[in-house]
Amino acid sequence: MNPILILTLTSLFFVLLSFGIILLWKYQRYIYNDVFFILLGILALFLLDHVCNIFEWSGLLTEMDEYGDFLQILEPLFLGILVYALIQHRLRIHILNSEAKYRLLVDNQTDLVIKLDPEGNFLFASPSYCRLFGHTEKELMGRSFLPDVHPEDLEKTRREMEKLSLPPYSCLFRQRAHTKYGWRHFSWAFRVILDEAGKSTAIVGMGRDITDRVEIEHKQENLLKKLETKNRELQNLVYISSHDLQSPLVNIRGFGGELKNSCQQLKQVIDTLEQPALREQIEPYMKDIQQALYFINSGADKMHVLIEGLLKLSRIGSVELTLQTVHMSALIRSIVESMRFQVQKSGGEIQIEDLPPCRSDLYQVNQIFSNLLDNAVKYLDSSRPGIIRVTGMEANGFCEYRVIDNGIGIEPESHSKIFEIFHRLDPEGPVKGLGLGLAIVQRILDKLNGSIRLISEPARGSEFIVTLPAASTAGA
């Protein structure tokens, strides 16, 4: 081969390698130390290899060829080491980035993050924990988690932590702990980290300061207690006042009746009087007295019914419930049977489908459906044959009963008002009542954990939907 060509290529090669070494030197600070030295080693190997070759070609030192051969073997090895080092650096950067990402999340958490050993000693505490408890992470390491816990919550905390040794290896609890701001309430969720053999290696806990929430809960509890007391007082007041009003009312009605009888006797006496002038003089007064008595008696009767209704309503709150399986089909049939005359008179018909049994108080459920069916019959539309249907179905642990009629219906704006006490849709209408029936239904259902809602359109009919716990929920 042309020696000039070889010489040219070799010179070029030398120039490039020299340039490479300068280049490496320039960028030294941007290259990892180990990579830098490997690169330098590779370039040096190639340089030395060619120096040996030149000596060999020139015939100056033929034995140099052996050194060159040895260096040549090292070249690919150095290339391999270089790539291995680069891969390792890449992995290290990846791990560092990943760690930095998670550390950023943990360091900026407002929730408390801790890691304990299986004995409950600190292995890690997030900055939020250290800030709140006024300790450094170094101070906490190896220390038990329990000393900051309120003495009254210590036993509970221990008990909960003991649960961690059994599946599902997690626990949730609340505790008070002493922070640098005083005693605070915390909610903790602990989970055990298990190794491949299923042995506990660490416990990870996430905590949240719930002091504000606990204070609100306490306030709510107190308010609820106050509300219950006031409600009881109000019920007692209604009951006592209704009860006490009864006795003067009994007198009014009783003596009113006696006065009426006396008036009738007096009238008979007047009718037998022989002086017509005197009779004519007395008669207008008699008429006035009779009219006044009529108003007094009818007013007293109305007041009696109202007080009875109020007493009934106030008794609902205090009545003891006897929960049992209520066979609704039989119950509704017995109610309809007792209303037979009323239904016949209205010209309507009541159809009862198979109804699922519910778990409730028999007497109260009877009251609910008596009131609903009574209303349905009373408010049938006289212009068409009245049909009332009672249907029922069970879903999600509740029974839904529907009392559907094709009566006069209710205006949408009155839907929310009809459950109010003494509210009547048409007080001057032909149907008499006090406006207590649906209020009683609503009160009973509140007590029975049930609910009622209404779907209705004027001139098309109404549908009352009553929900009660299903019989299948017994013992659940």
Added chain:
Amino acid sequence: MFQKNEVITLLITVGIGIFFWSNRKSILQLNGWKLLILSFLCYLARMIFTVLEGYIWYDVMNLLEHLSILLFTIFFLLWCWQIGYQKEKNP
């Protein structure tokens, strides 16, 4: 006639090539991986030509060997420059 050390170096280079192939996923994530692979292929070619020159067309193979090593050097230096330059721009 081939030399023993040349065959050993070729075998080592092939071994390194297998190492590259088995770590290709990691290598593909390295900066300037194309230049690095190109330079390695040139080096592998150099070793093949070195062994072949002992059997056939000595002059041609020798020239190809020197050209390969020259190309290897160029690609390798370009790769060095690229990683250094990129690190300087985005430390």
